[in-house]
Amino acid sequence: MLGISVFLGEDLAKETIDYLRSMKNSGFNGVFSSLHIPEDDSTKYLERLTTLGSWSKNLGMELMVDISGSALNKIGLSFEDPSAIISTGITGLRIDYGISNQVIADLSHSMKISLNASTIADTDVAELRIAGADFQNLEAWHNYYPRPETGIAKTVLIAKNRWLKQLGFRIMAFVPGNASLRGPLFESLPTLEKHRHMHPLAATIELLEDCLVDDVYIGDPEIDYKTQLQFEAYFNEDRLLLFATPEKRSAYTQIVLGNHQNRWDPARDVLRSAAARFKQIGIVQPEGQKPRPKGSVTLDNQLYGRYAGEIQITLHHLPADKKVNVVAQIIPEDIPLLDWFAAGQQFEIQLNKDLKRGVYENEFR
Numbered sequence: 001m002l003g004i005s006v007f008l009g010e011d012l013a014k015e016t017i018d019y020l021r022s023m024k025n026s027g028f029n030g031v032f033s034s035l036h037i038p039e040d041d042s043t044k045y046l047e048r049l050t051t052l053g054s055w056s057k058n059l060g061m062e063l064m065v066d067i068s069g070s071a072l073n074k075i076g077l078s079f080e081d082p083s084a085i086i087s088t089g090i091t092g093l094r095i096d097y098g099i100s101n102q103v104i105a106d107l108s109h110s111m112k113i114s115l116n117a118s119t120i121a122d123t124d125v126a127e128l129r130i131a132g133a134d135f136q137n138l139e140a141w142h143n144y145y146p147r148p149e150t151g152i153a154k155t156v157l158i159a160k161n162r163w164l165k166q167l168g169f170r171i172m173a174f175v176p177g178n179a180s181l182r183g184p185l186f187e188s189l190p191t192l193e194k195h196r197h198m199h200p201l202a203a204t205i206e207l208l209e210d211c212l213v214d215d216v217y218i219g220d221p222e223i224d225y226k227t228q229l230q231f232e233a234y235f236n237e238d239r240l241l242l243f244a245t246p247e248k249r250s251a252y253t254q255i256v257l258g259n260h261q262n263r264w265d266p267a268r269d270v271l272r273s274a275a276a277r278f279k280q281i282g283i284v285q286p287e288g289q290k291p292r293p294k295g296s297v298t299l300d301n302q303l304y305g306r307y308a309g310e311i312q313i314t315l316h317h318l319p320a321d322k323k324v325n326v327v328a329q330i331i332p333e334d335i336p337l338l339d340w341f342a343a344g345q346q347f348e349i350q351l352n353k354d355l356k357r358g359v360y361e362n363e364f365r
Helices: 014-025 039-059 069-074 082-087 101-107 122-130 154-166 200-210 225-237 302-307 332-340
Strands: 002-005 030-034 062-067 092-095 112-116 138-141 170-175 215-218 239-246 258-261 270-272 296-300 311-314 324-330 346-351
Touching: 002 014, 014 039, 014 225, 030 039, 030 215, 039 062, 062 069, 062 112, 092 101, 101 112, 101 122, 154 170, 170 200, 200 215, 200 225, 200 332, 225 239, 239 332, 324 332, 324 346
Parallel strands: 002 030, 002 215, 030 062, 062 092, 092 112, 112 138, 138 170, 170 215, 239 346
Antiparallel strands: 239 324, 258 346, 270 311, 296 311, 296 324
């Protein structure tokens, strides 16, 4: 599952529900929020929580809320009355500290409960079994880390997740946003430190492919519209959408735009468009030798003989070649996506634009 985060420190606005709808349409089915709240905001938080719960329910999205016992009591709810919690629209609780394993076990018979994946121990699992917990409703959620240098290492995450998988847990981790970041530090909210400020989709793919993670949530309040389109293309259509800037002196940029497929015998150094050489594009004149840094979009010219017309994207720095025209460059923020191309991967190259939600939609669908 993919999910987003909505925080309740301010009143929910029309932009929030619009974002929820948009992300739902892009394949996101979960919402995460937090009820670790200041004393004087408790009444506002209950109203905001109920609104968020109603919106999530109407959109068919699950709502997981991070909670402590004291915060729940402040808004007039109690672990002893799970039906009242569910009535707000909450479908699950993320339990962190100060709540006994017996209470967790009891709650697991009414709703999903996510445990702190980073701190759960053998003793907790044993106590939950003794307390009769419904393990079908228990999940393991990792933390996000607002302060730079405090996110966990990939090796640590994988080791922990191997153990959690052996116990049968479904596992969730966070990736950063790239539009509206959460304060007060505004340094993004990843689980892995290496993902801080990384492209959210690249970070998501790494968690799913390498780290035994089942579900990924955006930790920050928002991703930008281009990134939303990239998530939608990847998860709904199995297509990696890449944005590029044209090479100023090239006459051939338009030729490389559009849909491609990485060859089933993938090269080490480049992504090769499988059908490029079968396009009728006419003679490609040499445009001069240029170095090919990672992310260069290239078109083989007539000097390459039968390879003329081949379209490639470089996967690392390659030297200039008089037989190869550099016609565009993948934008810097999309470069990490190049590390996740499998054999036969569908992809699309579009010119980079300053997109906003609701603008240029028809151009990209």
